[in-house]
Amino acid sequence: MNIILSFAVILLAGLLAQRILRKVKFPAVTAYLFLGILIGPEVFNLVSKQILQSSDLISNIVLSIIAFGLGQNFSKKNLSKIGKSIFCISILEACGAFLCVSFVFFFLFRQPLPLSLVFWSISSATAPAATVMVIKEYKAKGALTDTLLGVVAIDDAWCLIIFSVSLAIAQALISPLLRFSGPLSQSFYLTKAFLYSLLKIGGSFALGAAVALIFSYFSRYIKRGTNLLIYTLGFIFLNAGIANHFHFSALLSNIFFGAILVNINKESFKFFDSLRTVDLLFYLFFFVLAGANLEIELLGKLGLVGLAYLCFRVIGKLSGASLGGYLSKAPASVRKYLGFGLIPQAGIALGVALIAKAEFPQAGGMIFATIVATTIVYEIIGPFCTKFALSKAKEI
Numbered sequence: 001m002n003i004i005l006s007f008a009v010i011l012l013a014g015l016l017a018q019r020i021l022r023k024v025k026f027p028a029v030t031a032y033l034f035l036g037i038l039i040g041p042e043v044f045n046l047v048s049k050q051i052l053q054s055s056d057l058i059s060n061i062v063l064s065i066i067a068f069g070l071g072q073n074f075s076k077k078n079l080s081k082i083g084k085s086i087f088c089i090s091i092l093e094a095c096g097a098f099l100c101v102s103f104v105f106f107f108l109f110r111q112p113l114p115l116s117l118v119f120w121s122i123s124s125a126t127a128p129a130a131t132v133m134v135i136k137e138y139k140a141k142g143a144l145t146d147t148l149l150g151v152v153a154i155d156d157a158w159c160l161i162i163f164s165v166s167l168a169i170a171q172a173l174i175s176p177l178l179r180f181s182g183p184l185s186q187s188f189y190l191t192k193a194f195l196y197s198l199l200k201i202g203g204s205f206a207l208g209a210a211v212a213l214i215f216s217y218f219s220r221y222i223k224r225g226t227n228l229l230i231y232t233l234g235f236i237f238l239n240a241g242i243a244n245h246f247h248f249s250a251l252l253s254n255i256f257f258g259a260i261l262v263n264i265n266k267e268s269f270k271f272f273d274s275l276r277t278v279d280l281l282f283y284l285f286f287f288v289l290a291g292a293n294l295e296i297e298l299l300g301k302l303g304l305v306g307l308a309y310l311c312f313r314v315i316g317k318l319s320g321a322s323l324g325g326y327l328s329k330a331p332a333s334v335r336k337y338l339g340f341g342l343i344p345q346a347g348i349a350l351g352v353a354l355i356a357k358a359e360f361p362q363a364g365g366m367i368f369a370t371i372v373a374t375t376i377v378y379e380i381i382g383p384f385c386t387k388f389a390l391s392k393a394k395e396i
Helices: 003-022 028-039 049-053 055-074 076-108 113-122 128-137 143-173 176-180 183-221 225-245 250-264 269-275 279-292 296-327 332-342 347-359 361-392
Strands: none
Touching: 003 028, 003 049, 003 279, 028 279, 028 361, 049 055, 049 279, 055 076, 055 143, 055 225, 055 250, 055 269, 055 279, 055 347, 076 113, 076 143, 076 296, 076 332, 113 143, 113 347, 113 361, 128 143, 128 332, 128 361, 143 183, 143 250, 143 332, 143 347, 143 361, 183 225, 183 250, 225 250, 225 269, 250 269, 279 347, 296 332, 296 361, 332 361, 347 361
């Protein structure tokens, strides 16, 4: 298959798959994943090798756009609206999944710390689309619904932050210097590695802030709709490119870019809105390529690893959300049932898993296969769990 023909297959087949599976209430993400597996090299081989080799690039581009959009959730107005309760619950449910999965992989399966760090961080993500879809379908209203919408709005931002920090630490830990040093020098290097990761995070913040200031200053000269899109995408890619050049986190940098822009520019909404005219195209390519990258033979090797991730992530989400609701004195319905609405996992998790696959060639395939397999399961059972929570809370 040549590149142009592959693009045509992805676009047209993606549209068809979405229309067909929507009739049986399947999420669009699941449709794209299944399509990617079918047209990938493991089945019909309808995607060119050049496109598959560019998956890491496409995933970085799409995640940079998503990260910028997530920054909008950190406006002063939005943070004051979501309140202390939602803020507390969102942090604890993300950390709950992170800690539960970490316990299993590091202490029970004895996985290396760098690999475990990356795996843990991916578990904190939640897919808001499936949850919002169920809420709209059943016209749910009430305390649980409002809290759930607030939590899923900022949950993916926490995932990107946790992943970026974990990746920075993991990259420092796999340095060859650690393998040949004695106990004393190794401890010194671990400290140095941690400080280096903090430097990367600080550099990402500084870069995002600088880009936001420059963007805001020159935005006064951009008026028309098409120019808004070109200007916004240009700065997102500029930010990501500079971050990659200096070995900062492109994801964190673009979250900071969006977060600072929305707080210093009163007309920033028009730049965020301009991205919504093209984001579907990016997401379609992104999810289809995620499915096409799956190595099917790895699925048979997941066994206990996949099952443990599937179960303990859910346990972490449920316990973290319940603890957050208790500490923030949320209503009883929120404390009992909120976690059931946070089970779906899709876009952000797949994107960071693709990055993990590229950064850790030896074990990245296992990470990616686990995330793809569990994403399909989560996207199927997630809407039913959300419906269960809303029904129990009597908000449908």
